[in-house]
Amino acid sequence: MSEPLTLGVAGLGTVGMGLIQLLEAHAERLEKTLGRPIRVTGVSARSRGKARDALIGDAQWFDDPVALAQDPSNAVFVELIGGEEGPAKDAVEAALKAGKHVVTANKALLARHGTALARLAEAHGVALNFEAAVAGAIPVIKTLRETLVANGVRRVYGILNGTCNYILSEMTDEKRDFSEALREAQEKGYAEADPSFDIGGFDAAHKLALLTCLAFGTTVACDEIHVEGIETITRADIEAAAELGYCIKLLGVAVQSADGIEARVTPVLVNEESPLAEVSGVTNCVGIDADFVGNLLLVGPGAGGKPTASAVASDIVDIARGIVMPPFIRPTDRLAPIAPMNLTSHQGNYYIRLSVYDRPGAMAAITRRMSDENVSLESIVQRRPGAVHPGQPDEPPPGAAEAAVTVIILTHDTTEAAIRAVLQAIEKDGKVAEPPQMIRIEEL
Amino acid sequence: MSEPLTLGVAGLGTVGMGLIQLLEAHAERLEKTLGRPIRVTGVSARSRGKARDALIGDAQWFDDPVALAQDPSNAVFVELIGGEEGPAKDAVEAALKAGKHVVTANKALLARHGTALARLAEAHGVALNFEAAVAGAIPVIKTLRETLVANGVRRVYGILNGTCNYILSEMTDEKRDFSEALREAQEKGYAEADPSFDIGGFDAAHKLALLTCLAFGTTVACDEIHVEGIETITRADIEAAAELGYCIKLLGVAVQSADGIEARVTPVLVNEESPLAEVSGVTNCVGIDADFVGNLLLVGPGAGGKPTASAVASDIVDIARGIVMPPFIRPTDRLAPIAPMNLTSHQGNYYIRLSVYDRPGAMAAITRRMSDENVSLESIVQRRPGAVHPGQPDEPPPGAAEAAVTVIILTHDTTEAAIRAVLQAIEKDGKVAEPPQMIRIEEL
Known part of the structure; x- marks a missing residue:
């Protein structure tokens, strides 16, 4: 039987405690499968009182996650602190610089500093795994x-x-x-x-x-x-x-x-x-x-202590098996920068909800604005609100809000630029009682 | 740039040709990602005419898949022949014995000889990957x-x-x-x-x-x-x-x-x-x-040339990355034998469709049989077939098939043993015109 894989776990909230439970519940299975045990040798959390001592066993306590990340007693640093700056970032950087594999569930940290951290991991030939950072337990x-x-x-x-x-x-x-x-x-x-x-x-x-x-x-x-x-x-x-x-x-x-x-x-x-x-x-x-x-x-x-812990554990298992690859598939120097893109070129169908003043010609004005921009309608439905009774005069009594009806429009395929132009024109025309609602339709 | 990973591909049906297309279409992506190219150096198929020469390029042709499996010019043997015995089995065994990694889409071969082949792969320290054998492209x-x-x-x-x-x-x-x-x-x-x-x-x-x-x-x-x-x-x-x-x-x-x-x-x-x-x-x-x-x-x-080829390619990529693990997770000597299990102990709800002779007392006899076995009903619906008109006498004219009505029963939770006993008793009672239909209900 090989040497145990040693972990330093920073952050003992629901995910951290879930991980410690998982490693205990499945210790035998993991050892049988991997040919080596996985052992938590060090932990760190905001306050010691919160770290339920019984579960943590004889793992060493660290007040400072950076010290845990640098401590040679663990080979893998598991970051479950959270937050895009501060102790999470400091500790992950320290662990990578110390040549340790890192497992993290921290999407904010990676979304902000992912490329730089991946570069650091590659430079030290270590893993930076983050299965738990996206969609929890889904692999x-x-x-x-x-x-x-x-x-x-x-x-x-x-x-x-x-x-x-x-x-x-x-x-x-x-x-x-x-x-x-x-x-x-x-x-x-x-x-x-x-x-x-x-x-x-x-x-x-x-x-x-x-x-x-x-x-x-x-x-x-x-x-x-x-x-x-x-x-x-x-x-x-x-x-x-x-x-x-x-x-x-x-x-x-x-x-x-x-x-x-x-x-x-x-x-x-x-x-x-x-x-x-x-x-x-x-x-x-x-x-x-x-x-x-x-x-x-x-x-x-997508969340929860146990499912997220399961995703963290799968990352640890990969490390135990010696699997190390560039965090973002290719080495960071081969990643292309993402070009800023204006959503105005988005193409698709749209749902629009308008609150239209109940005046003659309002619908004609709206549909004309759409045809001006070559936006064609799949359907248009006008609904009279409950408060408006048949036979009521077009103009409301002075002081009352003017009556408005709801109009729901589905468009055929068009561009976001066209839709925005239409909605801007409709608002400018003064035919609507509140800003239009626009929701894209996603074909799946 | 490292040495190419060389493949011998046996079987050039839709999956084999799909794989060759994929490797060509994504050659640059794969090389960028893996740091090494993947190259098909040998192929084999039932008849040479079917192997479209243009796509195969300068890969060497083998009439015999076993010879391809043993040939030192390829490091990975890809078996896409199919069948649980014969050339597929011979070639996979030959490749493993020659110390080659094997990728196969052959569920029949693995379902029959999986444990033995896994043992062989472990003995030679090579991969036996089969992502494409179950549910096609689903990982x-x-x-x-x-x-x-x-x-x-x-x-x-x-x-x-x-x-x-x-x-x-x-x-x-x-x-x-x-x-x-x-x-x-x-x-x-x-x-x-x-x-x-x-x-x-x-x-x-x-x-x-x-x-x-x-x-x-x-x-x-x-x-x-x-x-x-x-x-x-x-x-x-x-x-x-x-x-x-x-x-x-x-x-x-x-x-x-x-x-x-x-x-x-x-x-x-x-x-x-x-x-x-x-x-x-x-x-x-x-x-x-x-x-x-x-x-x-x-x-x-779950099938199709391109999706299945994608699964085969993912197995090849793992090998290119140096990932080798026991085919069935644990080494074969730690796998437990599966105990034969009689489905009679299955517990659940059941759907039953009976074709019941339209005679007085038939339903009473059926429900009594169910209560004898402690099977309780969630719902029971009797349907009179279109051909049977109200007021028709119970006994059909001599020579005509006796009229029967359809009865649909959903049971509460019970055991398969009880359901089987009920259905046997109902058939023996002679109340049904055809064997009962029984379908299990799966709670998901």
């Missing part, structure tokens, strides 16, 4: 790094944020308003007290940055991703989409187009016949469309 | 071998045969009879002229044998799998299932139970809300339920 990093190396990826996409997917699922299935669904997510621990990082789409953008890099051989460029959150999605949108045979998902999409790589995190309409429509609650999924493999879809838990 | 072998090593698998299941899934999808979506759907599958090239191997469930059983072994650390034991095909599924079953909120799929399932490992390939009823219900046509899927990871579902093309 998408391994699939892109290993399974699909001999494919040309056309598109990678996914439901990458469980908080948003939970909120949208609740709005759809339980007919809740956004704020109700958000409050419920917070109560269940699926959303933070300050939820803006999740619901604004930024967490999904971090993950998409890593997927984009792996799929298209580019450097990590988080800031080149177009990000829109789900805060503007209303129950009116959810219901109108459902009537048209769609559901609304926050989707990260990176696609190779003639103009370059288009990477975006936005709410989209997805056909309800698509397998993605069935991915509800905090479940994540990642789809890959590539030239030889065709369409792959991977579905699984 | 399930890698997921079980690498991602889930630190998990206790509870259940692995999948839609593993595209022919059956196509036929069942057509019967469901297009309301075709079994024979029509089969003929259509044959016309489209999804089914063989003699379809019995696919529709009898044997192809899926080969694949399940490999999944079972990887999931539970057992030796490969194809004959311990309980196999039922889809030949007995009628449109009446499909329609009755749909009315109850289910669809019918041919599913391979291996599950750890108190009595051992239960492995079966059978048609099952799957809730139409399950993501598996959306897997239609020739698409495959594999689900894994494990203690830390939770539920993973992988969906993708």
